[in-house]
Amino acid sequence: MKPAPFAFLRPSTLEEALAALAGEQGAKVLAGGQSLVPLLSMRLAAPSMLIDINALPDLGHVRVAEDGVRVGALARHAEVLASAEAAQAQPLLGMALSHVAHPTIRNRGTTVGSIVHADAAAEMPMVLRLLEGSVDVVSVRGRRTIPAAELFAGPLESTLAHDEIAVEAFFPGLAPGAGVAFQEIARRHGDYALVGVAAHVETDGEAVTRARVGFVSVSDVPVVVDVTAAVQDPGGDPAATALAELDPAEDIHATAAYRTHLVKVLAPRVLAAATDHARSRAGEAIRP
């Protein structure tokens, strides 16, 4: 398998990269390439030009501040996963990243690249949505912040304009009294999930004040469903609430019925785990 021919640029400044991208309608940005290069090799994508951003300065950061974690466009999954500070500020990052492909892929693939690739079978687009994070993009026209809720337009389609480069993703930190959990079922650990589910639960004392669940590989876009009412109702069924907004599809890996079954099993499980996580963190916070 060989990619179709394309022009290639490896600029050393962001300005140069943005100018080139703006000037070539068919250009694509190459960061880690762990999703893009297979698409090129299988000729599912044939950009006229690739702009390799790996030589750009100052994009490899994993920066932890009071409000959350900022990940630069060249930070590899492995680097984000290795950051103990990032895991402390937002535990869902580590929980989900350990499921992103195999370590060898994580050594090259970037978290920001995975997010703007917008694959519904990938963990990090859903995680960004569940955490209500955002992505900063730049173009020759300037810089803007796209909230995760407005980032995913369709299957493998983000709302970035063709001349924009995603330079940073922001994952809000986990508030006191909030908890998260992640589980997925795959044929082998590291393979694409048949179904992956994450939960974000906010508590006030014993009461759950907000509960949301995100799904990987169930619909054709990353989906997050608010299940607060179902969780607060003693007879409520959060999985049923979620399924009303999901569209489990059949492919060679699993039938739609099996995916539906996995949603029913995993959603209550991760909700319970996230609730426990929230309460254990609240307990830690009040301990002297």
Next chain:
Amino acid sequence: MTTEQLHDVRLHVNGSVHEVRVPARRLLSDALRHDCGLTGTHVGCEHGVCGACTVLVDGTPMRSCLMLTVSAVDAEITTVEGLTEDDGSAQGRLSPVQQAFSDCHGLQCGFCTPGFLTTITAGLRETPDPTEDEAREMIAGNLCRCTGYQNIVKSVLRASEITAERERGEA
């Protein structure tokens, strides 16, 4: 039809410099095999699933089929040919991981072996004394279609022992 543009790329492979002239679409795996003549790197699935083409990029395992040659300019690449240790002899000495695969029947047809050897070499640097579970996790991204994984897991554990023995000066 216009001629495809070629790029002059200086690759650093196993301590040597290779000047190659390639189109931008040349995968690193193909450049290593066809342009550098290092056919130890094997090409299986060519989309990042099988792990046969794994090489070390600045010491870190990466899929050479998922990298473009033109993106590899600043990197020091180690292929399976570069794992052998220099002991003064012409052919060198097998590295601990290579020796372990030989000792434990960790290969049969050998197609997947270069990817396992590079992956495990880096894995043992990070986890020098792995448990069996850690050994399995280390090789989870590589496929073998004939030997099966039992002897490869044994090889990982044996390679850890050989490394320790050599460090103590026993072997």
